[in-house]
Amino acid sequence: MSKPIYVLSGPNLNLLGVREPQIYGKETLDDVRKACERRAETLGRTIEFRQSNHEGVLIDWVQEARTAASALVINPAGYGHTSIALLDALKTLEVPVVECHLSNPAARETFRRHTYVSLAATGVVSGFGVASYELAVEAAARLSA
Template sequence: MSKPIYVLSGPNLNLLGTREPEIYGKATLDDVRVLCEQRASSLGRSVVFRQSNHEGQLIDWVQEARKEACALVINPAGYGHTSIALLDALKMLEIPIIECHLSNPAAREAFRHHTYVSLAATGVVSGFGAASYELAVEAAAKLSA
């Protein structure tokens, strides 16, 4: 079997469904996990789905993905706007990187318009709620074929 697609989510995404549902939707992180697993399975792939509120943990998983994953989907959440360390870890990957956001950062506050992750990403999917993850998994699968 081929390597899995890593799907990583950053801080506060564990509170999906209750945290600002008017922005992030009512789907829980578990709902998002199921969407990703189902989409990956329909494409003959699997996912490793993880979330952390800790920058160092996300970096450890990105480094792990260098050898263990065929592609990476990452919703860096607030770390996208602040973490050069996460960018540096992503720049070491030689697999497709899909940056994913539930909302459309370009339509929100000015500080959200730029993410460091975009500097390393192959592509960005944003603004489709939980379906952003599903679309990102599809893109990752196609790019890693």
Template sequence: MSKPIYVLSGPNLNLLGVREPEIYGRQTLDDVRVLCEARAAAFGRQVVFRQSNHEGQLIDWVQEARTEGAAVVINPAGYGHTSVALLDALKTLSIPVVECHLSNPAAREDFRRSTYVSLVAAGMVSGFGGASYELAVEAACGLAAA
């Protein structure tokens, strides 16, 4: 069996569906997980789907993906704008990284318009709500080695 796609979500994404639904939508993170699993299955892949509010935990999972994953889809949330440590962990990967955002960061506050993750990501999918994750998983499946 092929290695899974790691789908990692950062802080506050556990509150999807209730936190600022006018920006992030009404889908829950569990709804997004189901979408990701279905999209990956269409490509013969599985996902490891995880969320943490803790920077170090996300870094540990990125490091785990170095040997256990085929690619990483990451929605770093607020850590995308602040975490050099997360960037440094992502830089150790030899597998594809796809950045993902529910909203369109370019259409929001100035500080959201760039992320550290973008420096290492093959690409970014943003602005499509939960479908951003689906599309990012599809891109990761296409980029991942067989």
């Protein structure tokens, strides 16, 4: 069996469904996990789904993905706009990296229009709510086939 696709979510995504539902939707992070698992299963793949509010933990998981993952999907949340350390960790990966956002950062505040993560990403999926994660998992699976 192939290595799993790592699906990592950054800060405040544990509050999905209650935090700004007009922007992020009413689905919970558990709903996102289930959707990703279903999409991966249809593609004959598995996922390793994790969330942390801590930058260092996310970096540890990215480093782990270097040898344990077939691809990486990451919603860096606020760290996408601030974390050069996360960028540096992502740049060590030799597997596909798909950046994912529930909302469309380009249509929001100016400071959200740039992410450091994009500099290391193979591609970006954004603006489709929970479907952004599903599409990112599909892209990661196809890129790592």
